[in-house]
Each structure stands twice: as C-alpha cells, then as structure tokens.
Amino acid sequence: MWLLLSPTRLEAPFLKGEPFAFLAWRGLKGKGFVYLETGIGKVNAAMALAAYAVRNPVEKALLFGLAGAYPGGPSLGEAVLVGEEVEADLGLKEGLAPLGFPALVLGERRYFNRFPLDPGLTQGLAQGLGLKVAVGLTRDLVSETLEEALALAQRWGASLENMEGAAFARACLALGVRGAELRALSNPAGVRDKARWRTKEALSALAQAVRQLLAEEGAP
Numbered sequence: 001m002w003l004l005l006s007p008t009r010l011e012a013p014f015l016k017g018e019p020f021a022f023l024a025w026r027g028l029k030g031k032g033f034v035y036l037e038t039g040i041g042k043v044n045a046a047m048a049l050a051a052y053a054v055r056n057p058v059e060k061a062l063l064f065g066l067a068g069a070y071p072g073g074p075s076l077g078e079a080v081l082v083g084e085e086v087e088a089d090l091g092l093k094e095g096l097a098p099l100g101f102p103a104l105v106l107g108e109r110r111y112f113n114r115f116p117l118d119p120g121l122t123q124g125l126a127q128g129l130g131l132k133v134a135v136g137l138t139r140d141l142v143s144e145t146l147e148e149a150l151a152l153a154q155r156w157g158a159s160l161e162n163m164e165g166a167a168f169a170r171a172c173l174a175l176g177v178r179g180a181e182l183r184a185l186s187n188p189a190g191v192r193d194k195a196r197w198r199t200k201e202a203l204s205a206l207a208q209a210v211r212q213l214l215a216e217e218g219a220p
C-alpha cells in the first residue's frame with residue numbers, strides 16, 4: 001500500500017478514490033493507495049507526512065509533482081525519479097556545514113543540506129517505470145531568473161527545482177519511512193513566461209507514471 005502525496009490536487013486529477021479529511025489535509029482512499037494533498041512548500045510536505053505517519057502505518061511513500069528544469073537537466077514534459085534532494089535555503093548561501101549544525105543526525109551519519117530518498121525503492125521504480133534518476137533542489141522561493149537558476153544548479157549539482165522534496169526526504173529519514181519522489185518537468189527553472197511552460201505534458205507524464213506504479217502494485 002502506497003502513501004501518495006502531491007503539493008496540489010492539480011497534480012493528481014487522475015486518482016480516483018473515496019474522499020476523506022485528515023487534520024488540515026484532504027485526501028483519497030483508493031485501490032492500493034492513500035493520497036494526501038499536502039499544500040505547497042517544505043513545511044506543508046513535512047507536516048503532512050509526519051502527521052499521517054505517526055498515526056498510521058506507512059509501508060512506502062511517494063511524493064509526486066511538477067518541477068522546474070535547470071539548464072542541461074531533464075527535458076520539459078519528462079518524468080524522473082529524484083535520488084537525492086538538496087535543501088538549498090538552509091544555513092548560509094554555502095549551506096549549513098559552515099555553521100556546524102547538522103539538520104539531522106541518524107547514528108553516525110550527519111546530514112546538512114543533502115538528503116537521499118530510499119535508494120532501493122528509487123532504483124526499483126526507475127527500472128520498473130523506465131525513468132532516469134536526478135538530483136533535486138528544494139527552496140521555498142522559486143527561481144525568478146535564469147541566472148539565479150543556473151547559479152543554484154551549479155552550486156549544488158542539481159538538475160531540477162521544486163519546493164517540497166528535501167523536506168519530504170528529510171522527514172522520511174527521521175521517521176524511518178521508505179520514500180521515493182517522482183517529478184515531471186513543467187517549466188524551465190527561472191523562466192516565468194508561461195508560453196514556454198509545458199505543464200500539460202508534465203501532468204500527463206506524472207499520471208502515466210503513477211498509474212503504472214499502481215498497476216504494478218496490484219499485479220500478482
């Protein structure tokens with residue numbers, strides 16, 4: 001059984017199920033999944049996952065949604081798995097390490113700004129769905145110029161931008177939930193001219209990937 005999450009309902013029109021309310025969130029219960037609409041941004045994503053996971057067993061979780069493509073990153077309309085997320089607005093411009101405080105400590109491992117998604121789950125989905133694995137960058141602020149987007153991509157070695165992924169990845173690590181992230185590229189990061197966006201194609205790619213994942217879940 002999957003816990004599916006997306007920032008907005010716009011990203012999940014293809015999911016059919018029984019509507020339900022959970023605290024501040026709305027969701028659907030369907031065949032092989034429970035879905036929650038988290039709301040946009042890091043705090044919403046982490047709160048929704050944590051609130052749900054402390055009250056319900058979660059076998060595996062998938063955050064899916066739209067993202068901006070950095071120059072040289074995935075094509076517009078393409079869906080990819082995210083293998084690692086960077087929380088780029090935590091600490092100094094150079095990150096949290098110069099301040100000396102990790103964002104998360106698990107055993108011997110100290111996490112500053114980079115948070116892996118579950119490697120086994122991610123690789124399995126990438127193979128099963130025939131999708132590439134990319135590095136995501138998360139900020140509460142959307143890049144507003146190409147220069148800003150390029151500088152972030154180069155500084156952190158990321159190929160796509162979103163507003164929730166690092167919070168979801170960090171919450172999964174802290175809660176011991178196996179988590180994966182699926183993103184489809186709707187726009188070039190830093191480009192606000194909507195004539196250059198490919199939102200419809202990206203939404204189709206998301207729908208196709210999530211449908212396939214649920215179909216494989218239901219297979220004997």
Ligand SMILES: O=C(O)c1cccc(C(=O)CC[C@H]2O[C@@H](n3cnc4c(=O)[nH]cnc43)[C@H](O)[C@@H]2O)c1
Binds near residue numbers: 161190191
């Ligand atoms: O008005 C703008 O300039 C603008 C540019 C990009 C995205 C938005 C959104 O309101 C969508 C936010 C929503 O979708 C994800 N997303 C999609 N593209 C991007 C992006 O280029 N940078 C960051 N996030 C993006 C994000 O995860 C949110 O859930 C507005």
